[in-house]
Amino acid sequence: METTASVEGGGSAVSGVEIQLEHVTKRYPGSREPAVDDVTMTIPAGKIVILVGPSGCGKTTTMRMINRLIEPTSGKITIGGKDALRLNPDRLRRTVGYAIQQAGLFPHFTVAQNIAVVPGLLGWDKKKINDRVEEMMDLVGLDPKQFHGRYPRQLSGGQQQRVGVARALAADPPVLLMDEPFGAVDPITRGNLQDELLRLQSDLHKTIVFVTHDFDEAVKLGDKIAVLGNQSKILQYDTPDAILANPADDTVAGFVGAGASLKQLTLLRVRDVELDQAPLTASISESPASVRQKLAEKNAKYVLVLDERRRPVRWVHLRELGGASSLGTAGKPLSDLVSLQSTLQDALEAMLVEGGGVPVTGSRGEYVGTIHLDTVMATIQRLREEHAES
Template sequence: MAEHDEVSGVEIELEHVTKKYPGTREAAVDDFSMVVPAGKIVVFVGPSGCGKTTTMRMINRLIEPTSGRITIGGDDALKLDVDTLRRRIGYAIQQAGLFPHFTVAQNIGVVPGLLGWDKKKVTNRVEEMMDLVGLDPADFRDRFPRQLSGGQQQRVGVARALAADPPVLLMDEPFGAVDPITRGNLQDELLRLQTELKKTIVFVTHDFDEAVKLGDKIAVLGNQSSILQYDTPDAILANPADDTVAGFVGAGASLKQLTLLRVRDVELKQDALTAGLDESPAEVAKQLDAQRRHFVLVLDSRRRPTRWVHRRQLASATSLATAGKPLRDIVSLQSTLQDALEAMLAEGGSVPVTGARGEFAGTIELDTVISTIQQLREDHADDHTEEASV
């Protein structure tokens, strides 16, 4: 799928939206107003119980507002038929919420099926979505959710939410239940998809680092979904609006700048020796010896990195498909430099970087990240010097 130049998302506007539950004195959400720009990711971040999930769920009317107005692409959401509204809005939640007795293909095809698409169109769309989220249809189409890892289930959840090509995607702590490495990979995957799809995404999290990584804008919310600050991640990091927001930013704001810088912003090394899965281990050993190198990076038929193999492991290897060790952690061009640093610590050295469709794009080295941190610190010190002299 080629990258879209046009935005497929639409603007969402919430005007004086309030939710008051019967028998309670205080509103759960009180007089909330916000414009979510078309084609952008807006992250709601705040403590548990502050109302962020309630606010998001009012957009697709899983929770009905008590008062106020919500428009989606100019249409009044409260006047639309609720089923019609929800089919225009993708919804992804923690632990994916997949139907356990449906296969992966059936889960992804649910909404297109409800919309009356013919079987062939649904099948084609399911395959396209699986490919888009990095799951091989031949391997995963007929599996059931229990046969998938947590990360794979979340990918299916995102594919299902996007299957009918809705302009709006709501995501409620979708990556909260997986391990940190998988979580980082899923975040990268979402950012990669967004560069292609340009949906309007409202994303709820309690993790400020996740908000900084994913958000075009962040809304830091307090009690009753009061908006403490609504701005770009770098503006919030540089100038927290008050002590509560500063508490969210926390210590090490300069290190958090690493979550604003992407791997695509730094220079990648292009000198790694690579080999295909079907190449002869003996031939690859000769190349390593000739170039006085110790490692080869093995790529699959789609040029996706799969494993590192050390020279000494080639002597007894019958195939590159099983030699060496599988890659535990790969970063993409969308990854943050913090992700890259964590991956290097896990891998114990340089880490392969992948492009838009998982293909090998180069490697990132520890020296590159360290020199970038040093440059950030120098820039930070210069900014403080300028401020002091004003």
């Protein structure tokens, strides 16, 4: 099982493969009803498909049958045209990435060792593994020099999840299964991890099957959403905008919930609107005195401080520069920011935290602009007018 466009050591042209489930059923001994009953669906190559439904409906069981962590009772599953049920289960799992809630890292392994697990099992040589580990750490936004030798207990929840995603992608699998991977972290970190996944997907184009009970997360991440009822019955399988606009029945409408028009904000990305620029930006290495002079020349009150990689780190007001010894300690650190992959709903929530305009970052965390409340409110007004017309 190979990617349709393989890249040695990673790259930007990697594609996933199509997955087909045909009449897949799972019955557990002693149970009167099947946990999963006669599921048939096609998961397109290179897309993110979300399985969303209430707890206990069978969505995780359905996903785990794809890599045979749970064996189907009947039916057929093909991955890239190959019958998954005829493959060696261990070999199959090494070609399917798997990321779970709370990362599931080996606590006695370092970050690098955790990421290297599957390449090691596949017999990659040491140099190739080391190169891949560094590449994956950089890809998920963890500085190899800083995190290479750390253990999971020394990481935040968000950092652990990044390592989990890096480990799942390390062997360059065409398929990635994700079982509520961001469910155990705080809302801000969760939004950042969602953005990171979308950024990675824009580069890698894997086939991703993602389980969640959060419909807002499904709308934000999914190219397609499968809304599941009991026994994984597919109530509706369509694009997020189609489900928001036309729920198939009352059960799906219950998932969509109130404020469907406001949920349209989760379909629009920050990259879709025009960004402003901060009145002034400054490198963290600049002296407070020189920045104070620049603010005076521009008749500005605030400066956005960027680190050595041009990533936004803090806002500093003119009055806070007087007694400051460096820009690294002046002002206040950023509580939240958004990326070009973020939704306008994410941006709105970040503004409530920051209390004003929010810096926007690009593919490597670099500053690309600022989004303000006026921009989001104008977009909401336009959506309301369009909704009223339709």
